[in-house]
Amino acid sequence: MLELKNISKTYGQTKALKSINLSIPAGKTMVLLGQSGCGKSTLIRIMNGLIQADNGGTVYFEDVQITPKNALELRHKMGYVIQEGGLFPHLTAYQNISLMAHYLGWTEDRIGKQVTKLTQLTQFPPEGLNRFPSQLSGGQRQRVSLMRALALDPALLLLDEPLGALDPMIRSGLQADLKHIFQTLGKTVVIVTHDISEAGFLGDAIVLLRDGQIVQQGSLTELVHTPSDPFVTQFINAQRSPIEL
Numbered sequence: 001m002l003e004l005k006n007i008s009k010t011y012g013q014t015k016a017l018k019s020i021n022l023s024i025p026a027g028k029t030m031v032l033l034g035q036s037g038c039g040k041s042t043l044i045r046i047m048n049g050l051i052q053a054d055n056g057g058t059v060y061f062e063d064v065q066i067t068p069k070n071a072l073e074l075r076h077k078m079g080y081v082i083q084e085g086g087l088f089p090h091l092t093a094y095q096n097i098s099l100m101a102h103y104l105g106w107t108e109d110r111i112g113k114q115v116t117k118l119t120q121l122t123q124f125p126p127e128g129l130n131r132f133p134s135q136l137s138g139g140q141r142q143r144v145s146l147m148r149a150l151a152l153d154p155a156l157l158l159l160d161e162p163l164g165a166l167d168p169m170i171r172s173g174l175q176a177d178l179k180h181i182f183q184t185l186g187k188t189v190v191i192v193t194h195d196i197s198e199a200g201f202l203g204d205a206i207v208l209l210r211d212g213q214i215v216q217q218g219s220l221t222e223l224v225h226t227p228s229d230p231f232v233t234q235f236i237n238a239q240r241s242p243i244e245l
């Protein structure tokens with residue numbers, strides 16, 4: 001689905017990404033895991049062509065190289081939820097979800113049917129569709145962001161810390177819902193998190209990043225039992241609950 005080759009990204013003195021090579025297979029959920037500042041958001045933005053890698057790096061989406069020229073069109077096939085949710089505050093939930101479909105000339109009837117399907121899938125209360133983002137709970141806003149990303153039925157779904165701002169109970173409920181949604185849709189998903197249990201719960205594969213480089217790629221079991229580097233174990237242990245129950 002996605003093939004990243006030799007991806008580096010430099011911002012002034014900061015090397016946000018250093019020679020990343022990564023293959024994202026179709027139909028799987030891949031998690032980008034790592035501490036704040038390790039380059040997760042930069043990598044996901046390079047995947048959908050929002051920013052460009054340094055010279056020499058290439059990204060192929062379904063065997064087509066992403067360039068500044070075709071990025072806009074290719075992005076219609078990639079749903080994207082940005083880290084802060086990114087809903088337009090002056091548009092209702094319905095308007096946020098349907099914005100791109102309107103732009104692309106879908107009929108009102110087709111849009112209505114798609115929104116109904118998505119509210120069922122994400123278990124969003126239909127009466128909330130006419131509310132503005134400020135009139136929705138944090139969890140409901142995340143469902144709207146997800147519906148907006150899914151509106152054009154994309155082949156690939158890119159989610160940047162979609163649950164980051166939620167309190168723990170809401171978060172664990174939404175994790176279960178997300179997993180169910182991924183399984184139902186069978187789409188290719190790339191999801192960013194800094195939470196190892198979330199990564200293990202949602203991901204078919206985990207890519208652990210540190211300082212712009214891949215430290216290890218594999219299942220949670222592989223990271224726990226066959227760490228490639230002492231950092232892997234440190235990262236896992238740092239997130240173990242200090243409370244013994």
Ligand SMILES: Nc1ncnc2c1ncn2[C@@H]1O[C@H](COP(=O)(O)OP(=O)(O)O)[C@@H](O)[C@H]1O
Binds near residue numbers: 014034038041
């Ligand atoms: N537009 C930018 N300009 C300058 N530095 C940036 C920019 N975006 C990200 N960075 C830097 O690149 C590094 C990686 O950032 P980011 O990809 O946002 O990390 P993460 O999402 O893992 O927290 C950080 O050091 C960050 O400060």
Ligand SMILES: [Mg+2]
Binds near residue numbers: 041
């Ligand atoms: Mg980020």
